[in-house]
Amino acid sequence: MELEDSLKSTISTFKEIAAEKGLYFKEQYDIPEELVLLSDETRLRQIVWNLLSNAIKFTEQGGIILAVRARPSTVDPESKVMLITISVRDTGIGIALDKQETIFDDFQQADGSITRKYGGTGLGLSIVTKLCELMDGSIHLSSVENKGAEFTVQIKAQLGEASMLSYRAGTNAARPLSANKSMFILIAEDQPVNAMVAKAFLTHMGHRSEIVDNGALALAAVKANDYDLILMDNHMPKMSGIEATRQIRSLDNPVKARIPIIGLTADAYEETHQE
Incomplete structure (x- = not known):
């Protein structure tokens, strides 16, 4: 290297x-x-x-x-x-x-x-x-x-x-990450640096994204917009990522209720991972 x-x-x-x-x-x-x-x-x-x-x-x-x-x-x-x-x-x-x-x-x-x-x-x-x-x-x-x-x-x-x-540098070289399809992604993260890092990477990969800093705002954003993916932090004020996910899955709109959600957490406890 x-x-x-x-x-x-x-x-x-x-x-x-x-x-x-x-x-x-x-x-x-x-x-x-x-x-x-x-x-x-x-x-x-x-x-x-x-x-x-x-x-x-x-x-x-x-x-x-x-x-x-x-x-x-x-x-x-x-x-x-x-x-x-x-x-x-x-x-x-x-x-x-x-x-x-x-x-x-x-x-x-x-x-x-x-x-x-x-x-x-x-x-x-x-x-x-x-x-x-x-x-x-x-x-x-x-x-x-x-x-x-x-x-x-x-x-x-x-x-x-x-x-x-x-x-x-030849044919077997690793290629930069790129998006096959540009997605609209919601980042639910209350730590500004973590959110900015995630947004920077998504932008680099050709995706659009928005940031909210708590679960309640994430739920409201999902109701108001059409996202392709949600990156959801676990520990957030007002409403946790786990509770926000539960409420999103309970929405009457079947499309919004099935939006892919990826949980983000540095919590090392097994019970958190199971939730």
Whole structure:
């Protein structure tokens, strides 16, 4: 893979979201020219996705700086191993010193007020930590409360050759996602960043979409419009996604009552999935 190219689609999505929030988004690259790496692109994109998602979610003023650097490993220069360093720095709410040791644990956020205001389950950084471990890497945090945070990931990747890229450019290369049919999609999501991410992806795939932030508004929107699909968050104010789905399925209009609904939740509890 080519490191910068592999991250472009993920980065472009968050640049758009940052612009919508009035935040700056800066990129800094220190990568040797024509560098080709043998690494897991999916895991790498997931790491960057989670870090950028957190940065934008918890930043209301200022912005985000993404820095990517690649250097030969100094441990064994003959091994053709590159050390990849990715850092995401924001000017957001930061993390109190006494919370920094537990922030990477499952289901942990700095405190309950953050969960109430910004949502989420506290799994994002835990997932990043596990992905870093799988890639023989690590993650570190530097933060001052109310001034921002910087997460730095370091992973190792084997050097590849340019000829390896020609295969991907051929007939067997993965093609970008595209829509066979343009759909009109309702996004029911009370967290603005999550909603903007979903909308950006749907727009990129050629679909139209509208956003509502609670189940009651989702139900009203379905009654007033003709959607092809609904993306429904579970935990929303006024009316949950589960209750909104029940009421949609009970509508007198048989077409609207059968609209495909995809539930969106980061809830890890089995009883929630069964509902």
